[in-house]
Each structure stands twice: as C-alpha cells, then as structure tokens.
Amino acid sequence: MNEFSILTHLLSDSHKLDDSFDQPPIIGSTEAQxxxxxxxxxxxxxxxxxxxxxxxxxxxxxxxxxxxxxxxNHHWFLTKxxxxxxxxxxxxFQNRPRLGATLMVIISAIFTSKKPVxxxxxxxxxxxxxxDHDLQELEDMHFIIVSNSTVSLHPYLGYCLDLEHLFTAxxxxxxxxxxxxxxxxxxxxxxxx
Amino acid sequence: MVNSGLLLFIILGYFxxxxxxxxxxxxxxxxxxxxxxxxxxxLENQAEVNSDQLLxxxxxxxxxxxxxxxxxxxxxxxxxxxxxGTSILSLKIEAIKHYIxxxxxxxxxxxxxxxxxxxxxxxxxxxxxxxxxxxxxxISSSFLxxxxxxxxxxxxxxxxxxxxxxxxxxxSSEKTEKLIHTSSEEFHIELxxxxxxxxxxxxxxxxxxxxxxxxxxxxxxxxSYILHLTQEGLIQYDPxxxxxxxxxxxM
Numbered sequence: 549m550n551e552f553s554i555l556t557h558l559l560s561d562s563h564k565l566d567d568s569f570d571q572p573p574i575i576g577s578t579e580a581q582x583x584x585x586x587x588x589x590x591x592x593x594x595x596x597x598x599x600x601x602x603x604x605x606x607x608x609x610x611x612x613x614x615x616x617x618x619x620x621n622h623h624w625f626l627t628k629x630x631x632x633x634x635x636x637x638x639x640x641f642q643n644r645p646r647l648g649a650t651l652m653v654i655i656s657a658i659f660t661s662k663k664p665v666x667x668x669x670x671x672x673x674x675x676x677x678x679x680d681h682d683l684q685e686l687e688d689m690h691f692i693i694v695s696n697s698t699v700s701l702h703p704y705l706g707y708c709l710d711l712e713h714l715f716t717a718x719x720x721x722x723x724x725x726x727x728x729x730x731x732x733x734x735x736x737x738x739x740x741x
Numbered sequence: 742m743v744n745s746g747l748l749l750f751i752i753l754g755y756f757x758x759x760x761x762x763x764x765x766x767x768x769x770x771x772x773x774x775x776x777x778x779x780x781x782x783x784l785e786n787q788a789e790v791n792s793d794q795l796l797x798x799x800x801x802x803x804x805x806x807x808x809x810x811x812x813x814x815x816x817x818x819x820x821x822x823x824x825x826g827t828s829i830l831s832l833k834i835e836a837i838k839h840y841i842x843x844x845x846x847x848x849x850x851x852x853x854x855x856x857x858x859x860x861x862x863x864x865x866x867x868x869x870x871x872x873x874x875x876x877x878x879x880i881s882s883s884f885l886x887x888x889x890x891x892x893x894x895x896x897x898x899x900x901x902x903x904x905x906x907x908x909x910x911x912x913s914s915e916k917t918e919k920l921i922h923t924s925s926e927e928f929h930i931e932l933x934x935x936x937x938x939x940x941x942x943x944x945x946x947x948x949x950x951x952x953x954x955x956x957x958x959x960x961x962x963x964x965s966y967i968l969h970l971t972q973e974g975l976i977q978y979d980p981x982x983x984x985x986x987x988x989x990x991x992m
Contacts, residue, residue, distance in 0.1 A: 550892035560877040575874050587893075595776045602783040613875055626875035639871045641864055648864030656854045660847040673854055707874045714870035719846060721866060722853035729856075 551586060555604050558582050559615065559626045572690040572704040576618070576625030618706035625707060640689060650674060650682040654692060654699055655711075656718060664700035785832070935966045936975060943976065944986035 558581065562573035577585070583593050586600070601624070605615045612629040641648030653673050657665040671679050683699065686692045690704040857863060939950055950967060954960045967985070970976045974990045 554892065556877065560875055562874075562876040573876075575876060592773060592776060595773075595780050598783050599776055599779045602779065602786070616872070627872045628875050638873045639868060641867050641871075645860040645864040648867040649860035652863040652867050653854050656850055660851050675858060708872060709867065710870045710872050714866060717866045717869050718850060718853075721857075721862065722846065722850045725853045725857060726849055 551600060552604055552607065554585055555582070555600065556626075558585055559624055572702075574621070574623065575707050576623040578623055582624065616710070618703065619711055620701060620706035621703035647682055647685060650679055651686055651691060652718075654686075655701065655709075655714065658699075658701060659715065664695075664698040667694070667697050667699055670699060932966055932969055935963060936970055939976075939985075940987065944979070944982075944984045946984055950985065 558577040560575075561577065562575045564571065564573050579594070579597060583589070583597055586597075588594075588596050601615060608614075608626070614627050614629065615624060616627050617624050641651070650670070654665065654670055657670060657673060667679075667683065670683075683692065683694050687694050687702075690702050691708070692705070693700045693702050854863075942949060947964075947967070951960055951963055954963050967976070971978060971985075974988055976985050977988050978985050
C-alpha cells in the first residue's frame with residue numbers, strides 16, 4: 549500500500565516551476581520520476597513500473613479515476629471520469645463555440661502539418677475578419693503558445709483534452725462531412741423537405 | 742590450530758549455496774516471466790482503449806526477453822506470454838493500419854476544417870474529449886514521508902530476511918552435526934571399505950584420493966565419504982599442506 553500512497557502523490561501532484569509563476573502547474577510525473585521515487589532500478593524497472601501502474605489503475609477505477617499520459621509532455625496523471633466531473637464548470641468552451649472552434653482548427657492544423665502553424669493560415673481556415681482576440685484568450689488559458697507569427701500547443705492542453713479521443717472524433721466527423729458532401733453533389737436536384 | 746573439518750564443511754556449504762543459487766535463479770526467472778506476462782496483459786488492456794500508446798511501444802525487446810528466459814520448465818507460462826504477445830501484435834498492426842489511414846486522411850481533415858464553418862460542430866468535438874485532471878494539492882507531506890519511510894523500512898526488512906536466510910547456511914559448530922546425516926549399516930560397510938582403500942594412500946591430497954573416480958556421480962559419492970570420515974574423526978585435513986592424514990582414532 550505504500551507504493552500506492554506514493555504513486556497517488558506523484559500522479560496527482562501539481563507544482564509550478566520556480567521561475568514560471570505565471571505558467572500553469574505541471575501535473576503528475578514522468579516515468580523516470582516515478583521510478584526514482586519508488587527506488588526502481590535495473591533492467592526490469594520499467595516492467596515493474598508498468599505492472600504497478602496496471603494494478604494501481606485497477607484499484608482506483610472504482611473511484612471513477614483513471615491514469616492518463618499527457619502526450620505533449622509525457623507526464624502520467626490522474627483524470628476523473630465524466631460521471632464524477634462537473635464538466636460544465638470545468639470546460640471553458642461549453643457556451644463559447646467560437647473559441648472552441650478556433651482551438652479545434654489550431655489543433656487540426658498542427659496535427660496535419662506536424663509543426664507549429666502560421667497565424668495567417670489559422671485565420672484563413674477560420675474565415676473570420678480577425679482571430680487575435682481568440683488567440684489571446686486561448687493563450688491566457690495556457691492552451692496555446694503564440695510566438696511571433698506562429699501558434700503551437702501548450703503542454704497544459706494535454707491534461708484537459710483526451711487528444712486521442714479528439715482525433716478519432718475528428719476523423720469520424722471528417723468522413724461524415726465528406727460523405728454528406730458527396731451525396732449532395734451527386735444529387736443536386738434532390739428535393740429538400 | 743584450525744579445525745580441518747571446518748574447511749570441508751565450508752566446501753560442502755559451497756555446494757549447498759550453489760544449489761541455493763540455482764533455486765534462487767529459477768525463482769527470479771519465473772518472476773521475470775510473470776512480470777513480462779503482466780506487462781503484456783497490461784498492453785492488451787491498454788490497446789483496447791488507447792491504440793496511440795500501443796504505437797509507441799516497441800514490442801521487439803519483449804520477444805527478445807521471452808526467448809532469453811524460456812526453457813522447457815516454463816513452457817506453460819511461455820505459451821501464455823506468446824498468446825498475449827501475438828494478440829498484442831495483431832492489435833498493434835491494426836493500430837498501425839489505423840494510424841496510416843489517419844495520415845492518409847490529412848487531406849480529408851484539412852478539407853473538413855476548411856469547409857466546415859459550423860462553430861458548434863467543431864466545438865462539440867472539443868467538448869466530447871474534455872477531461873479534468875485530478876489533483877491532490879493538499880495531501881499531507883508528513884503522511885507521505887511516513888509512507889516513504891515505511892516503504893524503505895519494509896524493503897530493508899525484506900533484505901535483512903534474505904541475509905538472515907543466507908547466514909543460516911553458514912556453518913556453526915552446532916549445525917554441522919546435522920549437515921551430514923547418519924546412514925544405514927550398508928552405507929557404513931561401504932564407508933569402511935573406502936576407508937581401508939585409502940589408508941595406504943594417506944597422507945595425500947584430495948585429488949589423489951578421488952583420482953580413480955572419473956564419473957561425476959562416483960566422484961561426489963566418494964567425496965561425501967571423505968566428508969563422513971572427516972566428521973567421524975578418522976581422517977583429518979591439514980590446510981597448510983593441503984593433505985588428508987590418518988588420525989589415531991580407529992573405526
């Protein structure tokens with residue numbers, strides 16, 4: 549049980565770096581940090597870690613908690629299931645579709661180009677007069693990093709968004725959108741009810 | 742004067758320790774195999790919910806580890822691992838297929854983003870994937886420190902127990918009595934025959950006493966006879982000359 553106590557602390561810990569008080573906290577721990585804290589060494593240290601994380605994940609599932617890995621900074625951390633989370637209060641995009649859509653476009657553009665994207669390109673995709681205010685707000689929320697003329701993702705976003713789930717949903721939406729467009733283009737004279 | 746019997750018992754102890762090491766090694770190998778199996782089971786579970794992570798996993802070392810561990814004694818466990826391994830491999834291939842598909846759909850996604858101007862639809866994708874990290878900022882550091890100390894103490898105790906077990910194998914004067922068990926009358930006759938055989942050779946070195954016995958089974962059989970004769974005090978070992986010699990005691 550002591551391993552679990554330490555693991556709970558390591559995965560739920562949030563701390564700020566000394567020189568970045570205006571930055572969001574770093575949540576959870578890397579594999580190396582966990583192995584060091586638990587004194588896991590040697591060739592099979594990682595195997596033992598995986599085994600421990602597996603057992604731990606099984607134990608905390610009953611509390612509605614899950615272990616996730618932030619793909620943007622490789623930290624393992626804990627998340628709450630939607631059943632026990634107040635998603636309305638925690639999600640800043642619930643009543644702000646424009647801001648959410650801008651973030652979605654930025655994520656998609658970075659995902660498809662595999663590198664930070666130009667602000668002008670995001671503006672072009674959004675087809676708006678200006679997106680400066682959106683970018684400023686998203687940067688204040690620590691979801692993106694705006695540097696000169698480029699936009700990249702902030703590692704903090706990886707804690708708030710299940711990126712794998714997001715890409716699957718995006719892929720499905722893109723396929724549905726494509727098939728709907730194909731249908732409408734193949735039958736232009738079909739009556740609309 | 743150094744007790745010559747002590748040296749012989751140390752030799753016997755060495756063989757016992759060797760046997761203990763073999764047992765320990767087998768135990769460690771079994772534990773490693775079980776760890777490997779648990780890891781594969783974990784990957785299998787993870788693969789069902791998170792194919793992205795599976796893509797990052799390099800499975801080749803797992804199979805290499807498996808082949809280095811596996812022998813006929815661990816066949817059952819090995820088969821379970823292979824079953825899980827191949828299952829994961831097929832899942833990984835599916836994940837790679839999915840990833841390639843996703844990459845090939847870059848254009849489709851870009852087209853979707855360019856053409857879809859429905860903010861609600863785009864935002865709904867974000868909302869569906871939103872999650873809340875679970876933080877315990879107010880967890881007691883003293884409790885954790887105590888937990889850590891308990892963990893260290895537990896590991897220390899475990900090590901101490903291992904050392905204690907190892908120490909039990911060293912040879913104190915009381916325990917040497919039990920190390921070589923007394924045997925049947927038939928055994929004593931054989932021992933006496935052997936004793937009579939080596940009397941003309943003594944004093945001499947161990948290698949000379951065991952020279953006629955080339956087969957390993959015979960070698961160890963007569964080596965144990967020498968230990969019995971030493972325990973009985975019929976012969977003694979002189980460490981300075983590295984020789985066995987006859988004592989005044991008679992059988």
